[in-house]
Every structure is written in C-alpha cells, then in structure tokens.
Amino acid sequence: MRRLRWPHMVGICTVTVALVLGVTAAPASGAGGVSATFAKGSDWGTGYEGKYTITNGSATARSSWQVEFDLPSGHRLSSLWDGSSTTSGQHVTVKGTWNGTIAPGASVSFGFNVAYTGTYAPPANCKLDGGSCSATGNPPTDPPPTDPPPTDPPPNPGGAKKLGYFTQWGVYGRQYFVKNIKTSGSASKLTHINYAFGNVTNGQCAIGDAYADYDMAYTAANSVDGVADTWDTGALRGSFNQLRKLKREFPHIKVLFSFGGWTWSGGFGQAARNPAAFADSCYRLVEDPRWADVFDGIDIDWEYPNACGLTCDTSGPAAFKNLMQALRARFGTSNLVTAAITADGSNGGKIDAADYGGAAQYLNWYNVMTYDYFGAFNAQGPTAPHSPLTSYAGIPQAGFNSDAAIQKLKSKGVPASKLLLGIGFYGRGWTGVTQEAPGGTATGAAPGTYEAGIEDYKVLKNRCPATKTIAGTAYAKCGSEWWSYDTPATIRGKMSWTKSQGLGGAFFWELSGDTTNGELMTALSGGLG
Template structure:
C-alpha cells in the first residue's frame, strides 16, 4: 500500500505498443463458414520480439452459445503471457482459452473477444473453437456429453444481504468451463471456480440455491443438491453489509515520528465509523510471511494514559504489548470491528516472487503467523499488498500472469472460509498496464474483496510536471496518461469479470505536490517536489487543509495552488462525490491510506461514512 512516509508513483506501463501499434496480422484461420461457430485471431500490435493479440469468437448459428473453448499451438520460442477476458491453461506449446463466465453466452450472430500479450515472433496454428476448426469446417466437434452435477453445495458464510456458497467440482470428458449459480429458478451468478457470493439479498429472508456446471460445447449438468439459507437480520453494525465497508490502513511506523497510536482511532471517533482495519505491514522474506517490526507490533509498552482502555500493559513474561494488544482492546470496545494483517507494501513486495514459487508453503507460513496463539484473537484474516504481480514496483516481478491467482488460491485454501482473505491491487488501467499483467479476475473467486489503489496516479516523481491530481475519479481534458483514473480501473476490472461487489474505492488521506509552479490549473510545469513533513512531495490532509487550501477541482478531486506550490488531495466535499460514485457502481464500499493523515476529529472518515450511508 505504501512505503514509510507515503505512497509512490505507479511505474509507467511497459512500452509494448510502439511502432507496430494498430497493425492487424490475421491468423491463418479467418475464413467464415455458414451456420458455424468460428474464431479469428489477429496481432493488434507487433514489435518484432513480442506482440499483443486478440481473438474474436463469432456465433454464426441460430442458437445461443453457452460457453466457449478456443485452442491453438505456438511454435518454440513464442509464448503468451498476460491474458484478459478469458481463462488460460498451457501444456507445452498448446494453449487453451475458456470463457471468463460473464462472457460465456454468445447470442446468435453475436461475438465474444479476449486479448493477450506474447513474446517471440511466431504465430498460432491448429486453431479450434469448441472442438471444431476455427474457420468453421468440421463443426461442431462432436462433444455432446454433459458434465456431472456439482456436489456438496453448502453455505460457507452469510450477512443480511449476501450468501457465500461453495461446492465440489464437477467432472467432464473434455473439461468444465463455468458454473451457473441459481437462486430458485433465477441465474444469480456465473463463476469459473467452486465458490460464489450472491449479493443483493433481503435481510431475514430464506433463499434456495443450486449450481449447474457447463462445458465449452454448451452442455449443462444436472443441478447440484439444493441448499436453503436464511440471511441475517439487518443491523448497522454488520461489517459485511453490501456497499457499507469502510476500511482504514493503520501504519505500524506511525507510532514513531507521527505519534499516531491505536488509541487515536478511538479518540478521533474513527473506530465507530470503521468496519475493518488493515494493519500494515508484515514482511515477506524467503518465501514466507514474517513480522515487520516486532517492537511496534507486540513489544512496545503502553502506559495507562496511552492505552485504549486506560490500563497499562503488563511486563509479565509472555504478555502481549504493542499495537497488537491495543487492537485487542479496541475490538473489545467496538465488537463490530474486524482486523486484518496486511503483508507486503511498496518496500516489502520483492519477496512475493519467491513466495509465488511455492504458494502452499507461503500460505502455511502466513496462517501460522497470523494465527499465532499470542495474538490469534486480534486478527480476522489476511490482506496481501503485492506491488506488483508480473510487473514493476520498487522491483520488477517476473512470476507470470498466473502467479497472483495461484497465491490467493493457496491462501484461501489454508485460511478457509472462516477468515477474511483480501488484496490491495493495482489501479493501472492503461492498455497493457498492470491490471493486464496478472489474472485478477481469476483470483477474485478466492478473495472476499479487492482494494484497487486508486491514488498515486501522478506525482512529483515527474519533477518537471505536468501537475496533475494524484487521485482523479474520472478522466479530464489534458490528463497526462490514459487509463490513470479511478473509474477506468473500476470499469476495467469489472469488464474482466471481477464483481463490483468485491471492489472498494480507494481514497488517499494525503496530497501530492510540486514546487516552482506558476499555473493554477492542472498541467503546469514545475521544478521539483514540494516540501513535506516526512517526505518531499507528500503531505497529510490535516496539514494541507490549512497550509494550502483547495482552489479548484478536476476529475472529481481537489487541487490547490498557493505561492509557487501546487497540491492535489481529497476534501470532505470531493469524498462525498466519490462515495456517490461507489454506491452507483454497486461497489462494496471504500478504503483509505492511512488513518494518521486525517484530522484529530476524523473529517475525512466521517465524509466516507456519511457518503456511503
């Protein structure tokens, strides 16, 4: 989420679409046959050593297509990495792509597409769609065998407005591509894994669910066993209420220079407005979760005056102290609060590559640390902040596009359904950018929610400017980079199949600024980062609201020009607008980095809570 002192630039996406951008190189399978399902693949960009491609499936029949499976081979030295809008599997040089669930149904005459990036100079051969040649010859491929029924359908969690389900996988002679979840006779969701959360339900209401499996040829299994679930009664303290999550990061290093402690969450009035706290950060070393700062975490002595409950820490051997003990006391005072231990962050993400090489071992180490008997009652789950899978942050990761999904799958399996598993993820929605680099849609089935870091899009790491708001909600005329705004990230994630109900909107409780600026409006030149209390170019909202008050808004957020400095940050008013957006998009709520940037009476968190209702 952040290094000590603040966030950093989202590194520029790789220059993959350069001279050859826009070049279309047709696959040798582009002929169309009447009354058949066909597929055409093209290179949309080609720079010699790599390419970006797109495949389009066309339903030329008079019957709706209920799932698709496209396969082809690549020559030695050519491979496909990042894939979007489809699930990918690889065996040697043979690639198989199946629908992402949300794009499984293709109406007569309709199309579905997916994209990918690759390395090497070769191209595809032996293309088939649903078992028949991609040019329509030899259709339909002859698969008429339906999958077996999913078994052991069960409810693994519920709130007043949602039910989480799990089931045992079905089998098929070719392969299951998706599962359709039914609420009564109504299809409520389509997923590729064996879990689903059905949202938008009414409190204190009984619902009956079944699941059916589908294969690429559209064959549908019998229904699973039925399970009936009654949702919880509604209540303002239900942290799982759809659209009402307010999640704040607590930075462990805040107990030093900043003098911000767990007690401040209480005295500011923030604890009553929060649903979850993410404690940042644990480290990732040697393929394992490790303690980040033992002194701040569980050893610092808190006097009675510093403590949440007015009682001093014990010096007895084995007694828990530090922020962990204060969080325990805070949860006792506010029973609705949930706390997750977050691992990684900007500085400590370099260890995820080794962790991804053995996800099960990593997950086991994390579970044993989070569930350590000394503080097991403090934490309700784990949050992963990998900056960034298969892309560059402070260091560059080359684990591959499937690594993040595999890591989250292992964590879910180890932590089970009784613990929360979440992840802070990139918000880089540029073409070929960080969202495209990893399988976030595939990982979504294993997480309770994602926290897209919709801030730090722009900042004084570009010392000369142009000035631009670090957390624009929407694009605007003159924005320096396509795809660098919150709405673009949310829409791209949704288009890939991540449910809106598993996404939160990120807010920064700080500003980013330049100095040497003469132009008030965005887009001006600068000479470098503005001075900050802890780090150049960054400052807390509680300081900026007085030192450099907002003078305008752009892209749904505020900016300020004072003297020769130019800052951008969110105010209670712009947060109100962002919360309206979050509700209109059906998001799970909002989260923010981080608690110490707010005023002593919690102006910004109050705006989030009031905005979400």
C-alpha cells in the first residue's frame, strides 16, 4: 500500500490467541467404527465456536468423509475452516478437503463459527457419510467419492469484485468510521473490505492497534446502528464491532484482515523461514472467537518479496509462493486468501523478483497496486501521473504503468480473473513547478493535510480541479503546484479497460479519500456494472 505515516497510533500490542474448546462429548460405545463428535468452544452471546472431530476406529484407512447436521432456527453458519461446506436452509454439509484421509486409529477435525439470536442450542441430526455419527451406527463401508481438494480456489461468485481498504488509524485524525461507509452510500456498492493493517512481527501475525481494532468505545452518533458500545465484560468494541454491525445490515459484504503494508512488511522475511508457523499464527488471530464472524479471510500485503520497499528482503524468489501455500493449507478453501502485490512491470523489476505466477494457484485474487508509480518521493520530479493506465511518450520509467503490470502477470500464468486493478482515492503532487505538461521539474512535495505530497480526492477536487488527462489519469497545475489523481471520469475509463481485459474487478486505497456521498465509489461500481 501507500507510504504511510500513522498519526496518533496508540495501544500497539502483539496478541497470540489460543483456541479454547469446551468439554468434548465422549464418542458413543462401539468405538470400533467411525464416529463424529461435536464440541462447543467459546460462546460470546451472539455466536459460538464449534468443532466436529471425526475418528476412524476401524482397521482400514478412510479416503474421504462427509458430515451433515442441522442448525436450530435463528442459528446460521458464519465461517468454517478445515473443510468445504454447503448449506441449504438450516442443513449444513461439510466434506474433507486437505484432511480427507483418516488413517486407522487417527482423527481429523473441522471448526466453525455460528451466529445466533435468542438461546443457544447445539447442532442436531448429525450424519457421517450418510449414516449415524455414532460409532455404533451404520455408515457405508465405502464412503461416497468426493472431488479432490482444489489447489486453485475458484473466484468468488457474484460478478466483478469491488473492494475498498479501511484504515484502522482513520478513526483518529481523519475521524472516518465504519459508519461513513454506510452514510456515503458505498456499503451497498462494495463487495469486499480489507481492514488495514495487522502487524507482522517475530514470524507471526499480530494485532496492529488494539485500541482502534477492538477496544475503542463508540458513541451512538458514530456507531453504524446508532447504538453506543457497552463496557460489559467480553463485549467487542472498536472497528471490529462496527464491521460486524455493517455486515449485519449489508450481508453481501465480505471483510478480510490485511497484514503488512509499507510500514509492517519487514517481518515477512522471518515469517518466510517457517511458513506453516506463520500461517497458523495468522489463522488463530483472524479466527479469534471474539471476532471470527467479522472476517471472511486474510489479505497479505508484503512490500516486497525478494525486493526492496521500506526495507530490503532477501528471502528468495520461492518465499512468496511458499507462504501463500501455507496460508491456503491452514485457512482451507472456505476462507478467502488474497494478496496485494507490486505493479512494477519493468524488465527485471519487482514482479520478476518473486514467483507470483506459481503462487496464484493458492489465492483467490491479487490486488495489483497500480498506483504510486511516480510522486514527490522524487522531490525534483519529473512530474508524472502517479497512476498511469498505459505508457506515454516521455514517461519517466518504462514498465511503470497499469497495462505493463497486468500483461506481465498474465504472461506468468496468473488468470485475468484473479487480477484486480488498483485505484488511488488520492493524488500525488509537487510544488515549485512551472510547466503545466507532465515532465516538469519541481522543488519538493506539495503540502498535504496529513502528509506532504499526498492529498485526498475530496480535497483536491476543490483545491486543484483537474483540467487535463494523460495515460487515463487526470492532472492539473494550480499556481506552482502540480497534482495527478483519478476523477469519476477517469475511473469510469479505467473500469472500461478492466472489463476489456477480463479482470476480476477493481480495488482502491482507501475509503476515507472519497467524498461524503461516495463519488469515486459510485464511478467504480457503475463502471464495472
């Protein structure tokens, strides 16, 4: 993501959460057969964590398994891991994926979260491979065949993805809350939200800002549903609770917990030394029972594998693929696993430094960061649009444009449907500029509200209205300042190009840069259809 300065960051802590399960019911007598037993874990009043353990007490290996059960009225499955699930009304069917084989005397399990209203009641009418879940039942001798576990998870159904980042620090100086996603009209247009960021440290996923994430008490005025947070023991607060409320009103939205970013990518190198341990730490954090129903998966923003960002990584070209493989194995096929990646399409550049083609089989999609190509981090210029869609005569560096990045990723075997085009809801600018056309010199970064050289669209549209476009991006010279940014018109053009390339959709950084009525979100959504 963008180069960031995080004002007012408080409550930084690292959290590793152990999964605490309740008492497991003992299998029925006759343990020479195969059984499935249910155990209830944590219960937070509106949901609980459950687990089924399938035990093979026979003398022969099982090559697959299928567990079915019914949830009581008012209960619904909100997430599931270590299995592939389908639901029909209250009936849930779960099949083994990577854990389908059970050796004699061995056990496997799958876990899930259930959201409920009213009073808790356990699942009922359990069936294992069509028969009783008790070992004294009569499941088929040869369980029905199941499809092999997919290594290449299919894209989510429902058409083009429209994903926006929500930043945890926006609740401080920016005063941008989850509620604003609703009041701007963006919630009805988004399909996915990435919550940024979790930290990566000591080889593990960790909470980035505990106060903003799950402890900040919201007033009724700032809350999604107009209800203030409580200080009751065990009550979830902060942005996590607000996202939970948003999903209740807009159940089509999926939320992913994003880890890393420009500031916190330095920890990925250590994580890559033990991918399985890293993946397990991330899984336990994302699926913490206090907020497991909030998140539908994980997003990794490693800037940049085997290349340089804020720091330089030397973990090798296979490290990224190995990390993604471990995450998919741990999160299973029911959760989303995605990654934000470089858009450096130059020869020998960052895309060439890691095996993005090989890793794609484990991911639902890539968020290709097709912005920040040029900016006042090069203080003297030359001025150039920070998010050019295509190349143009005089572009400062070959391969630094969206088209070059997308074509390079396609050439490495990444399916177009797994590529999302990146849009910046902000501009980059210089000061000390005398030339209106791109390519001029400058004396430094133009002033910005939060960071020099960067400004939100909602400010720039009035402060320095766009007058011209180049390479599909708008720009303007206002006094001695020169700014480039996307407008509703250029976003519609980029969305048309996105569809022509067969891409999976688009994403943007980030929600607080838009106007209060969601001008850019409306253009993005309308352009994708």
